[in-house]
Amino acid sequence: MLSDPAGNRPAARTGSGRLAGPRRLIPQPPRSQRGNIMQVLVVEPCAATAERLAGVARRQGYGVQTASRGQEALEKYPRADLVLLNLALTDIDGLEVCRTIRAAGHTPIICVSNQDSALDRVLALKSGADDCVVDSCAEREIIARIEAVMRRTGRLHEQPPQVVSSGPLRIDGRTREVRVGERLVVVTSKEFELLYALAVNAETVVSRKELMATVWRDNWAQSTRTIDTHVSSLRAKLGSPAWILTVRGVGYRLGHAGTSSSAVGAAP
Template sequence: MVESDTEDAEFLVRGLRRHGHVVDRVETGSAALGAYASADLVLLDLELPDLDGLEVCRRVRAAGPVPIIAVTARGTELDRVLGLQAGADDYLVKPYGFRELLARMEAVMRRVGIPAQQPPVAVAAPSVVDRSGLRIDATTRQVELDGQPVKVTRKEFDLLFILASHPDVVVPRKQLMQQVWGDVWSRRTIDTHVSSLRHKLGASDWIVTVRGIGFQFGRRG
């Protein structure tokens, strides 16, 4: 992964590792040219602090067949054409969904004959979470508070279930955005849903804002 933005890189590294990939990250084009040879696939941000990403792409492609997916905010048709002409096997414009990235990686690796990574075995999340009188049933997608039904939207349910399933974890904003909204990246969207949930549950301490990081389920029991 060639990515100069530390926050974006950390989120992607964690996600890719959860899906069984071994990930090495570098921040510059120069570092990428010294590290790509051992990779099965290169995720290349075209906005780099030292070298133009297109030039890095050309050099990597000229040296061998390692697959390259260009990942960039440059989204015009001309940008895509230049990226593909520089040697990229695929071109993904920011912002994008994590699931789309995984699908594109699998497609590129399939075309070049690299076996897909097998996801690690993980402990399944409980189908029912019951904390402090709040019952969240993932099977029926129903929420009850002290035995009384709470009407929530689909996105509100997903957001609440993720937080309540991991009460000891501060879940980063970007992770919540990816898991609940996919391609949508908006601070206002998640804040609006958190505010709505607090109102429907009758108290603000059900969901705690951890400034600069994300959110955490606030009650125990």
């Protein structure tokens, strides 16, 4: 039995030996415009509160870093897509941290205040914050505010369609099934993710580095055999090498059986 990459229950085999799709929808993690999983930096001096806020973000699929001091936050924020910043820091005033991050760029900032004070909200917004919340607010409100700020600042990438079709090729993100015409193509978990990543970016070339980060959650850009092996297997299972085209020196893109181009080739 195979497990899907989101950690859901293993997919069961049907009587014919084929893999049945998962019984429930697999949510797609929030992604940045670069296609990477969104990273939230939680800056919070209280360990218990930091863990609570980090847990809220992780349950929604965000990647999370934490920092307990202002100096640590200033070192880590360049790797974050959004900063959740408590104003009551012990080493540097939270408003000063907010002003420093804002002066350096456009990283979205949501300030967290220990009290429901209009003055705190005004000072946070004047210091460059995109929003300000009370640390005791409900989990749903925190997530809603994060998503609202991400959308407003253009950082949140729209979720890809759950079903992608290209001619007779149909890739269903809900059931994790791949079909060519009426034929069900049995693929492994990583083969499905690789094909789906190419399908939702059908008009663009997806680099090897992006595929390693998206499919294998690995930033090691030098790997060749892992991707090539999966591409070769997919081409055989789909029935034509033209379904996945190699852009030499760059990566891959989704093709169409019978298409050709002088700029791309079917061989890895």
